[in-house]
Amino acid sequence: MEDREQKRLQTLHGYRLLDTLPEPEFDDIVRRAAERFDTPIALMSLVDADRQWFKAKVGLDVEETPRSVAFCAYTIQGDDVMVVEDATQDERFSRNPLVLDDPSIRFYAGAPVTGEGGQKLGTICVIDRKPRHDFSETDMEALAKLSAEVSRILASTKEMASSG
Numbered sequence: 001m002e003d004r005e006q007k008r009l010q011t012l013h014g015y016r017l018l019d020t021l022p023e024p025e026f027d028d029i030v031r032r033a034a035e036r037f038d039t040p041i042a043l044m045s046l047v048d049a050d051r052q053w054f055k056a057k058v059g060l061d062v063e064e065t066p067r068s069v070a071f072c073a074y075t076i077q078g079d080d081v082m083v084v085e086d087a088t089q090d091e092r093f094s095r096n097p098l099v100l101d102d103p104s105i106r107f108y109a110g111a112p113v114t115g116e117g118g119q120k121l122g123t124i125c126v127i128d129r130k131p132r133h134d135f136s137e138t139d140m141e142a143l144a145k146l147s148a149e150v151s152r153i154l155a156s157t158k159e160m161a162s163s164g
Contacts, residue, residue, distance in 0.1 A: 046122035107127065
């Protein structure tokens with residue numbers, strides 16, 4: 001495993017969030033995301049070595065998906081909001097089981113959630129079952145603000161844990 005990914009995973013595991021119970025702050029953010037962007041699905045994902053696990057979710061019943069099919073695994077490779085207007089037309093995702101089968105992803109927009117040292121821990125994302133070509137610059141900024149809000153909550157949680 002490359003050094004950078006190892007550091008990212010070490011940071012992620014240091015937060016001790018994987019496989020924890022739902023928390024109102026995160027649930028509230030994904031609810032607001034689904035409402036703001038009018039999508040049936042909104043998630044806060046944490047991208048682990050082999051899976052993406054959902055700390056908070058709206059419109060999806062599963063707790064996790066394999067990292068190999070995770071749109072969010074692509075999102076954490078960059079600094080900006082990633083938008084896929086129609087996954088069936090995107091060569092990275094057109095054969096993805098999450099596109100071909102349930103939940104039938106067509107539209108995806110995700111913003112990386114950053115932890116200690118700038119490490120990308122996961123994402124805030126919104127998903128639709130129909131293609132969308134109307135995600136504006138203002139929408140990208142709003143999603144990035146929700147991501148920053150999650151990052152601030154994580155930072156304060158980490159500070160409280162280390163001082164207590």
